[in-house]
Amino acid sequence: MSNPKVLNWPAIPTLTPDEVYAGLSDQAKNYPLYLEAIVRQEHNFEKPEALARLRVLDCSTRMMIGHWCSSQLAELGAEVIKVEPPGGDPLRKLTPFGRQEYMFKDKETGEEVGGQFLHEMRNKLSVTLNLETEEGREILKKLVVHSDVIIENFPPGQWDAWGIGYRQLREINPRLIYCWVGQRGQWGPLKDKPGMLEPTAQAACGFVHGTGDPKEFGGQPTRSALWMADHVGGTAAAMGILAAVLYRDNVSGEGQFIEATSAEAIIRILDYSWAWYSMDGSIRPRYGNWDLAINIYAVNPCKDGYMMVGGGHDRLWYRIWRTVGDEQPAVEEDVLGDLHLRDVSERLGHDMQVKTYTMLGEWLKDNSRSSAERKLSKQQVASGGVLYVNEVAEYPHFKYRGHVAEYESPHYGKILYGTTPFLQHKTPGRLKWLGRPVGYDNEDVYRRLLGFTREDFARLSKAGVTHEEDEEE
Amino acid sequence: MLLICSGCQTKNFLDPYPFWNFKGVTKCANCGKLWRIETSSGTCISGPEAATGTPDLLPGFAEKPDYSPISGAGLTRPAPRARKDSVCKPIPIERNVRGQIVSGHPLKKDDLIGSRPKFIAAHSK
């Protein structure tokens, strides 16, 4: 396959503030310009970092949950050290369909890393340490003395058996916050097995069963394209870690043991599934891209793709049909004349939803995503098309706000990435670097934290503690 | 796609997802007449023309011109359901699946102490 010529990003230049706010009165411009002054990402490095005093050891491998959790902390300023096995976290090797041409290559060493790992390797240092060896674990204990947080996702009980579990590490550093992350948990009849990865959690918590088209529409249970439960679980772990840090520094002076699983993070946010079941035995069905509890609130096909239109309550309901009526007056007339659609809650029955979206489809088939959005926004109805990643990367609003940005890595060259959403006045999240070769920071971290000498490095490398045994240092 | 049966004027709602790019036969939910249609991106590009045989896919729902609803087995496709029955109206519930009380039914002003239902408040004592 020949390499197509890839244009520089952005293909279309980003708008300027003058263009965005053109024609507005000073009064109308005042608030958005004030916000820009206080949260624009260009100002990030003029401001301090909320978590600058924290040091985090991220020893998780293979899964996204720990990697994601430590990213949140790293973006907010913590010093995060990714403790990888010699040779690097196996997650580095993943690439879509095994295609090596998709991977990023270190300019100096030729070492390759896939986008999955790379995108989350932000602001983190990389050291290598072989925890399978006794000496490796002794070194970890020494690192723990200097750390506030440790994250691990090894099979349940592994670290405890090795003498570096919570029960042992808290004796070494009572202020340590120890966080285990995984799919289903460290204890209980279904505790994690080695090798389990997302979407295990998605399937175990009811998410997969509830996503996708119903069988009556020819559909099946559907997983997220992403290792999505790991993202939610990782953020939940970050909440726990920060709560523990607050409590330690405000009150107790001590750390604690935190457990976060991807499955339980999703169970927390499956809003009414459990209560509904408990009230009358209902089992939440899949409902495709429509909603069980709100009408109009769905994605449906349109002229050039798929279109989301939302308007649950009356004011918006009538405005949507007014927009439709501009081109399809008979449709609007029919809907307005239907007494079965009068009351908000009566629109929720399946039959009424079929009617609603079929009628809306009569209008959507003639409108592209952008024209539908333009017409509906005149009536202040929320709508928007389903965008693919190439469209997201070029979307004017997202470019202007910097949702997508390009980072020039000294190792890997230009990398397009999703920026941190942690916009703040005083201590915003930020990107310092993206991507880090394996063990790049061994020299720095082991010297400054543990006082390693050249002899130590040579000996440990040879013994397979910091490097693979046949590897050159 | 909205298919108005030329025989009985019934509105047959051919819902967007299964019928957006469809080629085949569907059936009027009211009179049973078979219609052959072809759609492309939601637009009808061929038909409806009268057909024979068996329908490939039934409408999602149908209505007579006076808005009276038509749905049921063999007429329209079944609705996704959370239970055996499906009423799409508020269901008064007093006891949950494990037989305990839950405040799932409408109350009157006299049924409250402040904001709490009397029967729940009494139970807590």
Place this chain on the structure above:
Amino acid sequence: MAKETGSATQTQSFEEFCRETFDFKKAFGKPEALKGYRVLSCTQYILGPSCASYLAELGAEVIKIEAPRRGEAMRHTTPFNEPFLYPLSKWVPERGTGLGFLGANPNEYFISVDFHRPEGQAIVKKLAAKADVVCENYRPGTFERWGIGYRQLKEINPRLVYCWMGGFGGWGPGRVRASYDILGQAQGGNFGMTGKQEMFGGAPSKHTIWLADYWGGMMGAVQCLAALYWRDKVSGEGTFTEYSQVHGVTRQLEYALPLYGKCGITRERWGNWDTQLCVHGIIKCGKSTYPDSQNPQENEEGYILVSAYEDGDFARLCKVVGDGKLAEKYAKAAARLKPEGQMEIYPILEKWAAGKTKEQVAEILDKAGINNQPVWNAKEVANNPHWQQRGAVQWMDDPTYGDLLHQGPAYKMSATPPRMKWAMRPVGADNEYILGKLAGLGPAELRRLEEQETI
């Protein structure tokens, strides 16, 4: 908290130690991480409310402010219009709160204040003077217009963390757009890549949960906790945080943006299979586990995640399935990962599973040491001893609504566990208590404001 000595703990197995340490039934015997913190939740729908609710789980006093009488819009949403919890408020006892409201506002105090009115705004100012965090997700500039935005409130309370959350952010060309969760999913990019493959005639699929909103709320809570830490530890100052839900979704796209930037390739849907590991996909098991059930959700055939992506595991899987040719052809991961490989392997697995239930498949795979996870429906999850023991779902004796099965917190802590206290309350249930203690309003004042519908 009793200290355990090193020697005493090691006699207990690790699993027992965890079971005891994280026992959710013991949570109320342990302190709360956010004791003494106060949060105002001037929010509606899910994004803003859930953010405040994660702080409520940790013990903050969270005060939810809604419109008088009718309350928040989310109270009027419930699946298929069927389940409601009564009353909606003491003013409208015959109306119920829909279950769409559940899960986003646990542990909170509920007051009703009309933000449009000067007296309502004055009340908010009094509360903000004593709060640590204000969460709001109204349209950008709305609270500023009402005199209770960041610029005004920080004059009253310089230590306030003002957490604004919304769809498209408060600045930029799209700032005026209203947003909903699935709009954030659609525009942020995770919607278009989820669902059945385009080449198999599939369409994009939304994530069934309010992912952008509920997870977005967690991101907001992370920002709040970090801001509180910064304030308490270092600066003594509050701050303004902005979270755009569509920005969050774009952050989640994993390798899609680096791939697009490097190779110009747009990530497509790949259905229930994985783009980076094979075998690691969800297959159909032809038989239903409950063929005689009256509930159509149970009549369906089962599905199961089969995970055998290492060479050794794949070889064992082929033995189980009885296909030596497959084992040979796809012995190496590189061959399995190719689209053509996946398209050959998964149908063979489904053919093997065609006459089995998901439990039968799981048993066979368990015996062969192959990782798997049946796709469970809501009832199977609710009744699963693992989730029940761990408190992921827990029976709650709600003081207003009775016996409900409710979700537990998303994570566990040993010393200061987050916990669920009550599911929610009617509109304005705590007006007397909160407005009395924090805004100095006595019964006569409250009656007057109630009649004017300011509260």
